[in-house]
Amino acid sequence: MTTAHRTRARSFDTAAALYAANRPAYPPALFDAVEELAARPLRGARVADVGAGTGIATGLLHARGARVLAVEPGEAMAAQFRRAHPDVPLVRGDGDRLPLATGAFDLLTYAQAWHWTDPQRSVPEARRVLRPGGALALWWNDLDPRVPWIAGQEARLRDFFRVTGDAAQDAFRLLPAGLGFATRKVPWSRRVPLGTHLANLSSHSAFLTLGEERTRAFVAAERERLLAPGGPARADGTVEEAYVVSLAVAVLPASP
Template sequence: MTAVPSHSTRAHSFNAAAAQYAANRPSYPPALLDAVEELAGRPLAGARVVDIGAGTGIATALLHARGAEVVAVEPGEGMAAEFRKAHPGIPIVRGDGNSIPLADSSVDLITSAQAWHWTDPARSVPEALRVLRPGGALALWWNTNVLDVPWAAAQALRAEKFFGIDPVVERSGTGSRAADPDGVLDFTQRLVRWSRRVPVDTHLANIGSHSVFLVHGEEASAAFLAEERTHLLKAFPDGIVEETYDVDLLVALKP
């Protein structure tokens, strides 16, 4: 039986694929940032923000473009190097959500896009509360696959079968219970649906940059992706895939 890769192994797997991640992962729609402002009760413009697990800077750049004074926090060397290359004007420091390298009560908003599930909430929730100013907010979000779209649901099932994924475990990283098991924070949840149209190669490179692919090695991933190309070209004969996502957003104010 193949050993199940550890949480830590999966968390660090992105560093070797940082360029692939930066080039192919989806961004987030303007409506998401509108929802963050609404639920946080303040505009992003002028807000002091720390983006936890910033990766290659996909979300950080959007926050910066909205006028936020944003500092990125990223633990991975490969991801941080890609961030600096793409966003030389945005400050980035090495660290993670379990030990945020910022002073007490120093930021208005903490964000984490696609990354909070790599933290230990027993440590990251108290750290967030330490760093946030009174009335500040913690905003967490994930692009999640939309399983009411038939081709996407079929793809997810094929991946689960091929890699031996437990779908319940795989999808348990999001949601307020996972984000804060002790119930310290009172999260408000919002789903924001959006889509993008990309070439088949971009879609395959996108899904291939997910940790379950990265930790199973090139040979296994290549085999799945080659077969998946055939399925996709049947569903999208013009070679353009419409990816649909629900951004699962959680926002909590500092008590």
């Protein structure tokens, strides 16, 4: 992991409340797909949610009846998690050095977190803590660039951050080789106030490491564009955010 990548990974601790208030959740269909691809129900399963953040995925896993433990490296994110989910156990750690017992879990989940790990370390750690026949589930929740206004926004972001290439690269390119992942795309949407959409945008690591002044300037200009005639903002000040969750599940052999 480069210094810049490590800095971005740690940046969420500076905006834990912003993250908790504005990041999207996940649709029930995602957890249906996890159960299908892992070939077991979540209810009663021993699950470790790694890189749990403020507990968006962890809380939903808990609501499905999983016996879930959260793993989170950030102090402020962990504090936000504990306020939101006081009944769910949490330990401090990260995917490269899991503070978990060997062979103790049925399912290991990474909700928008796998890309912050070093696969040379996180893959062996995942294999270690999963029981035989256990499953590793990774997913990424991305705005859907097939929607024209979202594609336009992504183009502006790419230009603003001087990113070359396709901003809508497939999340599955991040999958480690050799584990035999089964994949699924889960589309969904949410209607939110425009302010929530923009706050969600500014809670991403690229903006958190950019600085307040430039972030405010971009967000202000984006607000004007989205509110302009013909823009996606409706008369009530809301926008419809379309998402696609990219899910990948690898099931380990039933015997070592």
